[in-house]
Amino acid sequence: MKDNFDNYPKGEDLIEYMHEVFGRSIFASNGDWWYHQRKTASMIFTGNNMMNEMVKIMINNNEALVAGLKAQSNNGALPVDCQRFFLSFTMDSFCEIGFGIKIGSLAAEMPPKWAKFVEYWDELQVRCPHRAFHPEWKLQKALAKLTRKGLPLGFLCRSEVEVAEMEEYVNKTIDEVIQVRLKDGAATKYSVLAGETASPGSKPVASPRSPGRGSPSRRNSSKGDENKRLDAVELFMNVEPPMSLLELREVVKGLILGGRDTTGVSIMWTFYELGCNPEIEKKLRDEVRALPMDSPPEFHDALKKAKYLDAVIRETIRLHSPVPIDAKKAANDDVLPDGTFVGKGYIVTYAPYVMARDEEFWGPDADKWRPERWFEGDLAVKEPSPFVYSMFQAGPRICLGKDLALLEAKACVALMLRAGVSMSLWPGEKEPHYKMGMILAVEDSMQMKVTFDN
Numbered sequence: 515m516k517d518n519f520d521n522y523p524k525g526e527d528l529i530e531y532m533h534e535v536f537g538r539s540i541f542a543s544n545g546d547w548w549y550h551q552r553k554t555a556s557m558i559f560t561g562n563n564m565m566n567e568m569v570k571i572m573i574n575n576n577e578a579l580v581a582g583l584k585a586q587s588n589n590g591a592l593p594v595d596c597q598r599f600f601l602s603f604t605m606d607s608f609c610e611i612g613f614g615i616k617i618g619s620l621a622a623e624m625p626p627k628w629a630k631f632v633e634y635w636d637e638l639q640v641r642c643p644h645r646a647f648h649p650e651w652k653l654q655k656a657l658a659k660l661t662r663k664g665l666p667l668g669f670l671c672r673s674e675v676e677v678a679e680m681e682e683y684v685n686k687t688i689d690e691v692i693q694v695r696l697k698d699g700a701a702t703k704y705s706v707l708a709g710e711t712a713s714p715g716s717k718p719v720a721s722p723r724s725p726g727r728g729s730p731s732r733r734n735s736s737k738g739d740e741n742k743r744l745d746a747v748e749l750f751m752n753v754e755p756p757m758s759l760l761e762l763r764e765v766v767k768g769l770i771l772g773g774r775d776t777t778g779v780s781i782m783w784t785f786y787e788l789g790c791n792p793e794i795e796k797k798l799r800d801e802v803r804a805l806p807m808d809s810p811p812e813f814h815d816a817l818k819k820a821k822y823l824d825a826v827i828r829e830t831i832r833l834h835s836p837v838p839i840d841a842k843k844a845a846n847d848d849v850l851p852d853g854t855f856v857g858k859g860y861i862v863t864y865a866p867y868v869m870a871r872d873e874e875f876w877g878p879d880a881d882k883w884r885p886e887r888w889f890e891g892d893l894a895v896k897e898p899s900p901f902v903y904s905m906f907q908a909g910p911r912i913c914l915g916k917d918l919a920l921l922e923a924k925a926c927v928a929l930m931l932r933a934g935v936s937m938s939l940w941p942g943e944k945e946p947h948y949k950m951g952m953i954l955a956v957e958d959s960m961q962m963k964v965t966f967d968n
């Protein structure tokens with residue numbers, strides 16, 4: 515991840531089978547194009563942006579979240595699928611933080627356009643990784659193209675036809691988001707593909723493998739002013755030479771992927787654990803109730819001081835590692851420090867989910883959710899090495915959104931507890947079953963009993 519970083523890029527096969535989700539976004543790029551995206555995207559996570567805008571957005575969306583839970587739960591009388599609610603919360607928050615638009619997926623009735631987008635986005639994240647175990651997918655994808663042109667071959671490639679349809683819808687919807695952003699962000703010096711219009715569903719003008727005009731390596735990063743609010747799309751719109759619509763779309767996909775699902779499931783697992791551990795929930799509730807949180811800057815400061823909340827969130831992300839496994843592909847032969855030979859083309863994985871259960875690092879109770887461990891031994895005095903707490907990865911590709919993810923998860927949990935919300939698994943509901951995919955989500959839903967103490 516660090517010492518021989520260049521030898522472990524994202525493999526072409528992963529980039530290929532994940533294409534409908536990753537595109538050529540930061541998650542699926544290497545070299546200059548990756549570096550350029552990382553440098554530009556990092557500007558959105560500045561302290562001032564977080565302080566001034568993000569916290570306000572989180573507070574507003576949290577009100578919508580609590581209202582939605584109240585309406586649906588009837589104060590504990592009806593089960594609520596909390597996974598859906600938390601993923602909507604992070605979707606709404608991140609679209610606003612990242613792209614400056616409100617999509618309203620927390621509204622009592624999710625707008626049908628977004629309901630479909632979310633359904634397809636989730637499904638693509640299941641279908642694409644599955645391809646890794648079914649090498650015939652490439653042939654089926656080719657057949658699906660012919661089927662969509664009218665040849666009666668659908669019975670041979672049903673899933674790939676559906677993947678293509680879902681991708682088309684997702685892309686069309688993101689194109690619309692970018693267009694709205696371009697229209698509303700009038701202050702922006704917009705120069706994406708000057709002279710070209712991008713009607714929804716219109717064909718991208720550049721191939722994903724030959725991004726836009728000009729070589730990415732020659733682009734300068736956007737000249738961002740960290741005191742001015744900049745969202746991700748605006749930042750990327752202002753790079754020179756300008757990005758194509760297709761490139762912007764891929765950037766957006768990458769940021770939704772990074773921002774929404776990981777943090778949404780972290781909040782869900784936090785409430786799941788709090789529901790199983792009432793004494794910890796009480797301790798946490800006492801801490802957040804005592805903190806002054808009346809204005810956004812005060813709230814931001816309070817979150818930094820809330821030590822127990824910090825421990826609860828870090829412990830959740832440790833044990834319920836939102837990205838449970840991550841893979842790279844060796845570009846050349848290598849020998850790992852322990853002497854293991856890695857041949858050119860080998861897939862090398864590290865698994866934060868497994869590392870979190872390693873007793874050598876986390877002690878004999880490694881597999882227990884115990885926030886108290888963050889006040890003991892080395893953890894009490896310093897952050898663990900990212901090579902041990904690997905949930906955000908480590909080295910030059912370490913997660914760019916780590917601080918934002920921690921802030922968002924803490925803000926959501928604190929605001930919910932202050933609003934008097936309690937959650938526990940719905941009586942009689944089976945223990946959650948993981949869903950096969952890139953993110954540690956649950957199969958179908960997480961049905962919970964949600965009550966309010968005021």
Ligand code: HEM
Nearest residue numbers: 552772773776777780836837905906907911913914915919
């Ligand atoms: C608990 C929440 C999160 C976890 C556990 C997490 C974890 C990770 C991991 C494991 C990677 C490496 C992925 C890979 O190389 O394949 C990564 C990369 C990344 N994350 Fe996060 N992430 C979280 C939240 C966020 C948020 C809120 C954002 C904001 C947009 C974000 C943005 C990114 C970006 C842009 C990268 C790519 C970095 C690069 O390749 O240079 N993440 N994250």
